[in-house]
Amino acid sequence: MTEMITVYVPCDAAALSVGADEVAAAIVAEAARRHQAVTVVRNGSRGMLWLEPLVEVATAQGRVAYGPVAPEQVADLFEAGFLTGGAHPLGHGLTEQIPFFHHQQRLTFARCGLTDPLSVEDYRAHGGFVGLERALTMAPADICTEVAESGLRGRGGAGFPTGIKWRTVLDAKADEKFICCNADEGDSGTFADRMIMEGDPFCLIEGMTVAALAVGATQGYIYVRSEYPHAIATLRRAIDLAYEQNWLGAGLHGSAHRFDLEVRTGAGAYICGEETAMLESIEGKRGMVRAKPPLPALEGLFGKPTVVNNVLSLCSVPVILAKGAAFYRDFGVGRSRGTQPFQLGGNIRHGGLFETAFGITLHDLVYRFGGGTASGRPVRAVQVGGPLGAYLPEHLFHLPKDYEAFAAEEAMVGHGGIVVFDDSVDMAKQARFAMEFCAIESCGKCTPCRIGSTRGVEVIDRIIAGERRDENLALLEDLCMVMTEGSLCAMGGLTPLPVRSALKHFPEDFDRPASAPAQAAE
Amino acid sequence: MTDPRHSGTEAGSTAPWPAQESSSVRPWDAAVAQQIIDGFAGQRGALLPMLHALQGCFGCIDDAALPLLARSLNLSRADVHGVVTFYHDFRRTRPGRHILKVCRAEACQAMGADALIAHIKDHLSVDFHETTGDGAFTLEAVYCLGNCALSPALMLDETLVGRVTPARFDALVAGVRS
Ligand SMILES: Cc1cc2nc3c(=O)[nH]c(=O)nc-3n(C[C@H](O)[C@H](O)[C@H](O)COP(=O)(O)O)c2cc1C
Ligand code: SF4
Ligand code: FES
Numbered sequence: 001m002t003e004m005i006t007v008y009v010p011c012d013a014a015a016l017s018v019g020a021d022e023v024a025a026a027i028v029a030e031a032a033r034r035h036q037a038v039t040v041v042r043n044g045s046r047g048m049l050w051l052e053p054l055v056e057v058a059t060a061q062g063r064v065a066y067g068p069v070a071p072e073q074v075a076d077l078f079e080a081g082f083l084t085g086g087a088h089p090l091g092h093g094l095t096e097q098i099p100f101f102h103h104q105q106r107l108t109f110a111r112c113g114l115t116d117p118l119s120v121e122d123y124r125a126h127g128g129f130v131g132l133e134r135a136l137t138m139a140p141a142d143i144c145t146e147v148a149e150s151g152l153r154g155r156g157g158a159g160f161p162t163g164i165k166w167r168t169v170l171d172a173k174a175d176e177k178f179i180c181c182n183a184d185e186g187d188s189g190t191f192a193d194r195m196i197m198e199g200d201p202f203c204l205i206e207g208m209t210v211a212a213l214a215v216g217a218t219q220g221y222i223y224v225r226s227e228y229p230h231a232i233a234t235l236r237r238a239i240d241l242a243y244e245q246n247w248l249g250a251g252l253h254g255s256a257h258r259f260d261l262e263v264r265t266g267a268g269a270y271i272c273g274e275e276t277a278m279l280e281s282i283e284g285k286r287g288m289v290r291a292k293p294p295l296p297a298l299e300g301l302f303g304k305p306t307v308v309n310n311v312l313s314l315c316s317v318p319v320i321l322a323k324g325a326a327f328y329r330d331f332g333v334g335r336s337r338g339t340q341p342f343q344l345g346g347n348i349r350h351g352g353l354f355e356t357a358f359g360i361t362l363h364d365l366v367y368r369f370g371g372g373t374a375s376g377r378p379v380r381a382v383q384v385g386g387p388l389g390a391y392l393p394e395h396l397f398h399l400p401k402d403y404e405a406f407a408a409e410e411a412m413v414g415h416g417g418i419v420v421f422d423d424s425v426d427m428a429k430q431a432r433f434a435m436e437f438c439a440i441e442s443c444g445k446c447t448p449c450r451i452g453s454t455r456g457v458e459v460i461d462r463i464i465a466g467e468r469r470d471e472n473l474a475l476l477e478d479l480c481m482v483m484t485e486g487s488l489c490a491m492g493g494l495t496p497l498p499v500r501s502a503l504k505h506f507p508e509d510f511d512r513p514a515s516a517p518a519q520a521a522e
Numbered sequence: 523m524t525d526p527r528h529s530g531t532e533a534g535s536t537a538p539w540p541a542q543e544s545s546s547v548r549p550w551d552a553a554v555a556q557q558i559i560d561g562f563a564g565q566r567g568a569l570l571p572m573l574h575a576l577q578g579c580f581g582c583i584d585d586a587a588l589p590l591l592a593r594s595l596n597l598s599r600a601d602v603h604g605v606v607t608f609y610h611d612f613r614r615t616r617p618g619r620h621i622l623k624v625c626r627a628e629a630c631q632a633m634g635a636d637a638l639i640a641h642i643k644d645h646l647s648v649d650f651h652e653t654t655g656d657g658a659f660t661l662e663a664v665y666c667l668g669n670c671a672l673s674p675a676l677m678l679d680e681t682l683v684g685r686v687t688p689a690r691f692d693a694l695v696a697g698v699r700s
Contacts, residue, residue: 437627437665
């Protein structure tokens with residue numbers, strides 16, 4: 001009998017979407033055929049998504065990577081001796097020496113891809129629950145202070161300091177308080193929330209439990225978009241396991257505290273990512289945005305003081321508690337502290353998740369690590385920060401990823417999404433889509449957003465068709481102004497951002513002969 | 523070896539139905555519907571979980587479900603109707619046996635989603651929100667499936683598919699139909 005060898009095949013939805021289950025089954029079958037003892041562990045994704053399905057083999061030197069593996073290549077991998085790290089055209093050497101991985105600073109995603117996401121033992125063995133154990137020894141106000149001193153700002157888009165939000169909820173007097181995790185992740189081009197919920201769900205449970213201790217909450221909800229059935233299933237399993245092992249519920253981990261946690265499923269409305277619309281939705285209502293004040297921190301879910309935080313904000317909390325505020329704050333630049341998991345998507349050669357300190361430039365992300373476009377054509381534009389984010393041309397790629405530097409260019413870091421387009425993109429069409437998306441997803445409460453976006457589509461159509469262009473461009477500018485000024489929330493308020501950036505940086509696309517195809521379109 | 527695709531039960535709820543549409547739905551049955559609704563009794567903000575469970579069971583939110591929901595939650599029928607119509611997920615008519623959601627958002631656009639969508643509509647002879655003549659597929663648009671590094675992406679029932687090419691799509695459809 002040969003020695004037992006551990007092989008890792010991710011169970012992340014992205015890996016599954018390109019055949020990870022079939023690859024895992026092929027490995028099990030081939031090992032049986034060869035009487036080779038193999039344990040297949042279904043880990044989270046390492047985030048090098050262009051290599052998925054990425055198979056790793058545990059060797060004395062470390063984990064060795066092969067990918068992207070197709071089921072029909074599995075026999076060949078065995079033939080090449082991949083179980084001992086043998087050379088093969090799909091081989092990449094040690095996983096952690098792959099440049100894309102090696103140059104990251106993984107704090108939030110430290111465990112993602114290393115462990116079996118549904119093993120509490122694995123989680124513990126890799127530093128899990130250390131932060132919560134420390135929080136259990138601290139006064140609530142001290143937990144808030146620790147998080148405030150780490151410099152952590154909300155990763156959901158608005159960048160509000162997390163510790164200060166928690167302090168507000170702590171100071172509010174009420175018979176009941178809530179922790180609501182915003183896992184709506186509606187921004188196109190982003191998938192970090194999904195990856196960590198599927199790859200390290202206990203990290204989110206731990207972060208939410210720390211938040212509960214910090215503010216005195218006893219009930220938590222994770223609001224996950226319905227487009228993520230796999231993440232929902234993983235979270236529910238993880239929550240069950242956490243209850244079984246007393247990391248949730250009454251007397252958690254032998255303390256006097258109680259914290260209950262439940263997953264709620266969204267229903268396909270982008271606006272329910274806006275925090276007050278999300279609260280309405282959890283309450284069982286239409287996802288209409290509430291006017292602020294009152295802040296959710298004071299009158300949130302069911303009118304009670306509520307912490308609303310993004311998945312990544314909450315998943316950054318365990319490491320801050322475990323290693324201290326100073327450790328986290330030492331990463332980053334200016335008022336953007338710590339790390340951000342950037343997500344490289346669209347037309348990019350090396351798409352995936354790249355976690356690093358704030359301050360890295362777009363150029364490094366897109367070219368040095370991203371490898372340029374997947375199509376091999378020149379990069380023309382990147383959209384940063386989701387569908388409400390600006391389109392930036394190459395001459396702005398020197399910008400450091402930093403909340404303030406981006407704001408100065410009328411752009412935003414948002415949830416860290418970076419979508420790359422090659423030179424076949426038609427920016428007038430992208431601007432039209434921004435308006436169309438707003439028209440589809442507007443909650444309907446304010447006229448500039450609800451009606452303005454529909455008018456926006458029509459005006460851009462006329463510009464594209466070459467009808468009275470100057471007049472219509474002026475009209476579009478007015479419309480953008482009205483939406484920016486007259487919208488209650490960022491849906492209507494920021495939709496002009498992608499539109500205006502397209503107009504500003506790519507004016508030639510709005511000035512073509514009406515019937516001419518987009519530049520270099522095939 | 524654990525497989526996280528086995529869905530766990532929801533803490534604090536008793537819903538054994540998947541949150542999303544599934545391909546095995548049953549005809550409307552008021553008694554079953556009431557049983558589903560009662561399963562959420564006492565849960566706060568229960569309307570969305572109830573709607574998901576009803577749709578998971580019957581494929582859509584039947585008109586006959588509205589009064590049952592309204593009565594159970596002490597809401598007006600108009601309130602319930604308002605919620606059902608607000609959310610893109612909830613459908614009022616029974617869909618095809620499989621639901622195909624194709625991503626129309628930016629990362630997928632950058633990888634040729636528009637051309638893929640044109641191919642899909644042509645291949646299935648349907649537009650968005652329509653069901654194929656054989657009742658096999660209902661086509662829907664979706665705005666990001668969180669698979670933006672493996673674009674273009676689509677979701678067939680609850681299975682995510684990445685790097686979709688027209689050829690891969692045709693094979694997928696043929697596999698389901700056979
Ligand atoms: C239209 C719109 C959509 C939003 N979508 C999300 C989302 O999907 N996820 C998220 O965490 N925050 C989203 N936000 C931001 C939330 O309103 C809120 O700022 C955030 O959840 C607070 O958490 P944080 O401080 O941890 O970032 C959205 C905001 C708007 C205006
Ligand atoms: S800006 Fe749009 S989405 Fe936001 S509250 Fe107004 S109508 Fe609703
Ligand atoms: S934009 Fe299509 S999956 Fe994200």
